[in-house]
Amino acid sequence: MTKSFPVLLASLLAVSSVSAPLQVLAQEAQPLDRIAAVVDEDVILQSELQRAIANIKAQYAGREAQLPPDDVLSRQVLERLVLVKLQVARAQGSGIRVSDQELTQAMNAIAQQNGSTLDALRQRLAHDGIDFNDFRASVRDEITVQRLRQSFAQSRISVSEGEVDAALKQQADAGNQFHLAHILVALPDGATAEQIATGQKKAEGVKTLLDKGELDFNAAAVRYSDSPNALEGGDLGWRTLDEIPAAFAQTMQQMKAGEVVGPIRGPSGFQLLKLVEVRDASAAAGTHTVTEYHGRHILVRVDDAQSDAAAKAKIDTLRARVVGGADFQQVAKESSEDTNSKGQGGDLGWFPADAFGPAFGQQVAGIQDGGVSQPFRTDAGWHIVQRVGTRQTDVGSDNQRAQVRETIGRRKLEDEYNRFLQELRGEAFVSFRSGDRAENTATPPQS
Structure with missing residues (x-):
């Protein structure tokens, strides 16, 4: 019942575009010692600028005539890199950080978008002459800039x-x-x-x-x-x-x-x-009608303190009690390990099938009102779900x-x-x- 990390890569100008062939972006990617610009206390290297220009040219492959002359394009891209540096510095000064775990999740998502794994992406970047650490740093900068925009929106933008x-x-x-x-x-x-x-x-x-x-x-x-x-x-x-x-x-x-x-x-x-x-x-x-379910669930977590086998055995026992006549809500209050719903007898209210992930949605859609699912596994642990009711909701408005x-x-x-x-x-x-x-x-x- 965890949400996936939202990977929002607007441009990745300092590195490769996830939609462009990586080998194209290796053009002129060899690191150079020259400095292209000094930005307050930071610098933009010529190699960063050349990678960004190569990215733009890759996106305009076959439409090169639409691009300005190289000197104008270089200046436009350099201005963008300057703005990235300034935004990252402002974000860091505001306490915005991207953890290594979040960055790794974002890198995995990029690899998946390119039909690859992270290890395969690393190898491909190396083959194309793109330094993996530079790529990773640029992804971190992009996410940092996005979070600065989100923070800006939350603090200054309101719609009545x-x-x-x-x-x-x-x-x-x-x-x-x-x-x-x-x-x-x-x-x-x-x-x-x-x-x-x-x-x-x-x-x-x-x-x-x-x-x-x-x-x-x-x-x-x-x-x-x-x-x-x-x-x-x-x-x-x-x-x-x-x-x-x-x-x-x-x-x-x-x-x-x-x-x-x-x-x-x-x-x-x-x-x-x-x-x-x-x-x-x-x-x-337009209008859009969806099926919503009213359901309750019981969760037994799998973690360092409780193995998968032990959690499975426990959920089997709890389901046997419910099927044998025990009140689902009472069993949930006594034994569920979902602290958010335990006090309400496992009640989750009304929700669309995809609200808690595909596994949960498949189970609740596959039983009748009043029925109890077989035990099933999610990232959080082992569950059983009871379907209380269904309804059709017009969400167009x-x-x-x-x-x-x-x-x-x-x-x-x-x-x-x-x-x-x-x-x-x-x-x-x-x-x-x-x-x-x-x-x-x-x-x-x-x-």
Whole structure:
């Protein structure tokens, strides 16, 4: 009844992508002594930068024309690595840690996603010239950054019931969701008139290239956008009208799929916005009926103090008592080793079949109401379960509210976290090294 470790690998920019062939990512992976950048008290090695660039190129295999020139790509990737270093440092300063056990679980999950075992993954990395410890350290950094985002969201992002209600009403009135992509020409805080004019001219120039068909939108985003999602083609995913900036929302309803609007001035700079496609919001949300079970269980744990054989013998005895006429709830109160449900006679309330893992779900689904399962094993130990009742529950409305809450929260987090990253970057000392030259910068360069 334990939950699996949530492996959320957003980019792994400093190492390989789990979806890209590892051998491709070994290009130029030999460690170099040169320093690519100094980030406060840390450094980014040239070898780290080359691995990250190789990863991006592997993801764009067959679409290399969409990538910017090598010097521009190198600078974009280096900026991302700088942000990773800064976020990891901030997370560590906030007490966020990833234990060796958690890291090993994440590594095992990566191996499984690649259809391999951890030992086989280690061998494959070695064969491809990728240092296993570097790979492991980069995974730790990625998880650390994700936890910093989660901590940021928990402390600063909230969504009220009123916001959900308003979004649902607007969604029902509008009836559509919009798949969007954008290109951002960023402006620094307190931009001068000259900087604003330069930014607007750049955005207008990009729009002209798009209108003439000289570049598709994804390629233009990769080449020219200052947004963190530039290397993903500026994709913003599906959004409802309440998630679209007011400056775009009214225009969006009049657009056809494939059209691009802008440049429009926003808080971060000038934006071009593309409507990729439209879908019906109600059809996307839909309704969903699930079978829920009301059940009770008795657990006998397997641990250092109790062997598997001893636990199995004990659960067999307890089942024999129940089948012989003893009250299940009373036996659970006396003998169950699940401290969370023991006091309630083993009662677990209503739950879907997959709530406590596949083994538990299979057992409760395989008996009749009032029946008691055969003993079965999970990671926690040996169980028996009694099915009290079943019901069909329409979770469509709950799912829709949950989805709306999540999308509003995601939009807020995206806006707030991007501002946080700008502040983090602006406060940092960063020195880019190019050959014998060093370039010091306290704010991200504008392309």
